[in-house]
Amino acid sequence: MKKSFLLRLMNFWPPYLGAGVRVKNMSKDMTHIEVEMKLRFWNKNYVNTHFGGSLYSMVDPFYMLMLMENLGREYIVWDKAATIRFENPGRGRVHAIFDLNQEQIQKLRHEVDIAGKIEPHFNVEILDDNNVLIAVVDKTIYIRRKDAVKPSL
Numbered sequence: 067m068k069k070s071f072l073l074r075l076m077n078f079w080p081p082y083l084g085a086g087v088r089v090k091n092m093s094k095d096m097t098h099i100e101v102e103m104k105l106r107f108w109n110k111n112y113v114n115t116h117f118g119g120s121l122y123s124m125v126d127p128f129y130m131l132m133l134m135e136n137l138g139r140e141y142i143v144w145d146k147a148a149t150i151r152f153e154n155p156g157r158g159r160v161h162a163i164f165d166l167n168q169e170q171i172q173k174l175r176h177e178v179d180i181a182g183k184i185e186p187h188f189n190v191e192i193l194d195d196n197n198v199l200i201a202v203v204d205k206t207i208y209i210r211r212k213d214a215v216k217p218s219l
Contacts, residue, residue: 085109085120090161096135097168099128102161116156116200121192122148125203128164129188133207136171140212141178146185147206156200162192174209183210 076082076089086109091100101124103109109120126145134143177184185206192201 081123085123087124096132097166099164102159104159105157116160118152121156121201122150122203125162125190129205129207132164132166137175142210142212144208146208148203150201150203152201153199156194159195160192160200162190164190178209178211182214
């Protein structure tokens with residue numbers, strides 16, 4: 067999928083549009099993505115900080131999308147699990163950066179080819195404009211080859 071189309075699609079995808087999430091930057095090879103979210107009346111909670119669900123949704127799909135694009139069509143990639151740990155109240159603009167490198171991608175491909183399936187973890191930090199840690203999200207991604215015998219999730 068073309069980067070410019072995907073970037074526009076993500077920014078106008080109803081859950082992101084409604085939450086105020088914006089994809090700021092995406093590398094052509096989808097190994098680097100930057101997202102942000104400003105605090106607005108529709109995404110804040112009772113105590114005037116970022117709603118936890120909005121913080122999580124801001125980072126939810128990106129490692130899965132990055133791996134789908136980089137591993138190729140012969141692999142099945144799904145989000146398996148996630149946890150979010152809140153460290154500080156989020157006020158104002160928050161952002162997150164997702165990075166993968168080709169060495170990581172090749173290592174994952176090799177591990178899947180040997181084991182049939184893997185469930186790697188990826189952490190992403192949500193920071194404010196002063197780089198204060200707001201939350202950490204741990205994502206578990208399920209990856210298997212399409213031609214492998216289907217194990218149970």
